[in-house]
Amino acid sequence: xxxxxxxxxxxxxxxxxxxxxxxxxxxxxxxxxxxxxxxxxxxxxxxxxxxxxxxxxxxxxxxxxxxxxxxxxxxxxxxxxxxxxxxxxxxxxxxxxxxxxxxxxxxxxxxxxxxxxxxxxxxxxxxxxxxxxxxxxxxxxxxxxxxxxxxxxxxxxxxxxxxxxxxxxxxxxxxxxxxxxxxxxxxxxxxxxxxxxxxxxxxxxxxxxxxxxxxxxxxxxxxxxxxxxxxxxxxxxxxxxxxx
Numbered sequence: 001x002x003x004x005x006x007x008x009x010x011x012x013x014x015x016x017x018x019x020x021x022x023x024x025x026x027x028x029x030x031x032x033x034x035x036x037x038x039x040x041x042x043x044x045x046x047x048x049x050x051x052x053x054x055x056x057x058x059x060x061x062x063x064x065x066x067x068x069x070x071x072x073x074x075x076x077x078x079x080x081x082x083x084x085x086x087x088x089x090x091x092x093x094x095x096x097x098x099x100x101x102x103x104x105x106x107x108x109x110x111x112x113x114x115x116x117x118x119x120x121x122x123x124x125x126x127x128x129x130x131x132x133x134x135x136x137x138x139x140x141x142x143x144x145x146x147x148x149x150x151x152x153x154x155x156x157x158x159x160x161x162x163x164x165x166x167x168x169x170x171x172x173x174x175x176x177x178x179x180x181x182x183x184x185x186x187x188x189x190x191x192x193x194x195x196x197x198x199x200x201x202x203x204x205x206x207x208x209x210x211x212x213x214x215x216x217x218x219x220x221x222x223x224x225x226x227x228x229x230x231x232x233x234x235x236x237x238x239x240x241x242x243x244x
Contacts, residue, residue, distance in 0.1 A: 005021075
């Protein structure tokens, strides 16, 4: 079961920042999960919310700022300035760093509330420019966005993100549209869903799991990946299981 660092090592560092990604790699994660949006001047940036209010010392929507303007804000959610000044990174900054690292990347396309024009095309162009198409996957709550990715570059895996309530007939749904993965909230997962996904050869990457009880559930179910705020803890727990 691979350990997927949720917005980097966001349990201990500011989410979706370069320090969070670097610390996740140091902690031994297998994959980094991050969120991509577009600025006013069409620069790909890494941030979860459509607005900057929750995570930074500024306010307003990502799409209403230029990249240069966004870089002036500090990502302070949860930790304040404990880790110094951490700006919103561009996707290119991340890609240029990660291309030589021994990790894969789960790119969440943030098109669920605001459909950024040609976000999929811009992300794929960046991936191809740096030659990391074999080290990435796409995920999104907007499944039309995933379909667009499949049109543009079919070989890259896509993960269907769903809320706690999930969707019915999961395995059939995911496989019907040629997606490979189902990404549910652990609170909405049960034996029947796991078996249905397995029956349709659909991979399960589950969010957001930060405790031993949740890890044991996923491990016993034979899930493919755990999305966690604490990649170091999850990696060590999995190693302890392998030693039994």
